[in-house]
Amino acid sequence: MKKWSAPATVLLSLYIPPGRPVSDVVNMLRQEASIAQNIKLKRTRDAVESAITSAIDRLVTINKVPETGLVMFCGQNFDTNEFKCYMFSPPEKVTVYFYRTDKQFHTEFLEDMVETSDVYGLLIVERDQGTIGLLRGSRIEVLDEEEGYVPGKHMMGGQSQRRIDRIIEELYHDFLKSFGEKVNSYFLPYLESGKLKGILLGGPGYAKKDFYDSDYLDYRLKKLILLPLVDIGYQGEAGLREMVMKSKDLLKNQKYVEIEDLIEELKYHMAKDDGLVVYGIEEVNKALSMGAVDKMIVYDEGRPELEKIAQEAEKYGTKVYIVGEEVPEAEWVRKTFGGLVGKLRYRV
Known part of the structure; x- marks a missing residue:
């Protein structure tokens, strides 16, 4: 087509x-x-x-x-x-x-x-909760969220305490086993098709290390876990985003990380008011014609004039990122800059 x-x-x-x-x-x-x-x-x-x-x-x-x-x-x-x-x-x-x-x-x-070069599995696990996600290009997708029941420690003393501790350990083991089986069902098809390039594993406590050290995961998936394990305070999509940004050194040339870094860079230059941020169709076109635009973000909402600028920018060696609502701060680009913003190589 x-x-x-x-x-x-x-x-x-x-x-x-x-x-x-x-x-x-x-x-x-x-x-x-x-x-x-x-x-x-x-x-x-x-x-x-x-x-x-x-x-x-x-x-x-x-x-x-x-x-x-x-x-x-x-x-x-x-x-x-x-x-x-x-x-x-x-x-x-x-x-x-x-x-x-x-x-x-x-x-x-x-x-x-259908990109096959930058698909990563994302896992957050704690005692009785887990999140399974996928990082593909500029998108983070939550595939599943698992929740179990593992009570905290009881202080009854004696044999009753030891019996309750064994029950808690069994519940903990059962949850990690169930979580591992679900991870296998989601990630093995990506592995077998050659798309899965690595897995990030994180969590708030010791459960992530227990999960990594044991055999809850298929051995082929375990080999793809990128170290070190990541300390994460949240579950769900917020936790996955935090884990990706904490692991950006492991994910070089990954589109999601590059976009988030560029957004932080734009905020930094705006705060300094150093003239290295350009926005607005007329202003961006002028800077492009001078070869001054280093990187640019375009919010995709079907506007032909923005698409034309994005195509034109690549002729000048500008790195262009087309973003949509799947990028957490894309709405900031749309509201603050009208969907078009660039970082300049030098002031114009």
Whole structure:
């Protein structure tokens, strides 16, 4: 699909995240079909209407968006006059709601899903809680959260105390074993497909070391654990983010870490007011034309003018990061800078 192109904006790309009502998307497409009737060139108008109609015809056949979302590409290849319309559920969860008719299909969101060079497993474990996650490109995803019941120490004394201690130890062992089995079920498919490059293991106390020292994990996964183990104070997504940033020396050239570091760098230069932060379409374009923009963050919300700047920036050797709501501080970029901000090599 990436190779298809058209002389006009007639190729439809649609990404629907899970939870979005199908009826809302169909209504949006019907509105777009009404707008398309105003296109002056008949060939272009017919091609856009055909793409939108084909998309609607497929969407009305389903009741609910699948767990990983939906992706749709519809349009005519003007070189061969071939018309195709594909609707499918992708291998990873769609995180953006995106619609566009353009001169090419927007496959970039799918390309992030099939990257095989930077997938890391993330594990946080304590006495009776655990989080399983995945770091892929700029996204941290919580795969599962496990909770057990392991009571604290009792002070009864004598044989009763020893019996209760044994029961607590058994419950603790059972929880770690159950957690390990769940980790194996999630991570082994990534390992066997060659995508899993490493595993971060952290937690607030001694449970992470007990988990690492024992045989709760498949031996192949255990070999991928990156040392040292990480002291983490939280479970869930907040804990996974903390663990990744504490382990950034182990994750060099990893997109999520690079984006978070750049955001911290931007905040530092803003606080110093040293003139090394640039934002606004006109100001960024001017700095780009001078070759002054070192790195740039673009918040992806389907704005063609921002996409054009991102494409132009790469011609000047600028490192461009396209971010969405999956990056924790992306909303800060959108609200503070209108979705576009760069760090300069020198003041202009």
